[in-house]
Amino acid sequence: MWQITFVLFMVLFIAQTLYKRTIAQTVKVHASIPNLISYLVGVMPLSIIVGLILPHHVDWSLWTLVLLVFEGGFISLFMWLSLEAMKLLPTAYFQTVFQVSTVVIILLGWITLGETLLPLQILGAVCIFASALLAIWAPMRAHRKGNGHIEHFRKGIILSLASAIAMGIGLVAEKAALQYMDLGAYFIFGFTAQTLGLIVLAAPHITKHPLHKLPRNVVKSSIILGFVTTFLGYAYLYSLQASNNISLITALKAFALPLTAIAAHYILKERDDNKLLWVAMVLGVAGIVVTTL
Secondary structure (H helix, E strand, C coil): HHHHHHHHHHHHHHHHHHHHHHHHHHCCCCHHHHHHHHHHHHHHHEEEEHHHHHCCCCCCCHHHHHHHHHHHHHHHHHHHHHHHHHHHHHHHHHHHCCHHHHHHHHHHHHHHCCCCCCCHHHHHHHHHHHHHHHHHHHHHHHHHHHCCCCCCCCHHHHHHHHHHHHHHHHHHHHHHHCCCCHHHHHHHHHHHHHHHHHHHHHHHHCCCHHHHCCCHHHHHHHHHHHHHHHHHHHHHHHHHHHHCCCHHHHHHHHHHHHHHHHHHHHHCCCCCHHHCCCCCCHHHHHHEEEEEE
């Protein structure tokens, strides 16, 4: 049964990525605003309902609050930075560079959580890092040869790397926070922390773009993104729990990278037929798979 749910997760992941790329290119407001609407209308209501249905115990302490602040702050920062990056970079480039988040998670897990850094994890991290470097170098090489040009490429790369680092820190804080609460409590308090982070990021821009005066297409797109994000998260968590094998799920999830690139090629017409980019994606997938062995 979990295999069916995981296939649903992969489909939703690809759909979410392509949809975020479309929103990033068409919505003319600060990137934190669509994310905030998606959380207020889609993610938060469903998460609170599910959290209340599940057991929701928390061992409250100052450290628990600190972890929730870090988790909510950095994941909300990732959502803003990634949407900004996707305005500037084609989907395949962004997704390949973003795999650096896996390296960040491995290193921070080793430094802060005392998790053992195995030789295969080191090898996998090297492959992922090499993948990101190739993805950065590929369009620069193509531009020098006169075969293509991506406007604001450097800014897009910096935003992609920043979003990967933010996500890595956020997920490590999330994992640490889950030591002090069960899954139901995380649905309530973890997603609330992320929503509060988005409110802080969006606050300076809401005065310029009040939520009740936003164009209908912005609100509609944000709400759809919220529901897709919510069901994506539930499909992933169910697959993880039902399979009881995080290494297997992480390895299988790696194949979303080339599948997303193929989908972007045909659906968004992003014709990034660069051999170096595909080598980078293969390296990225191999790196993620190796780290889970």
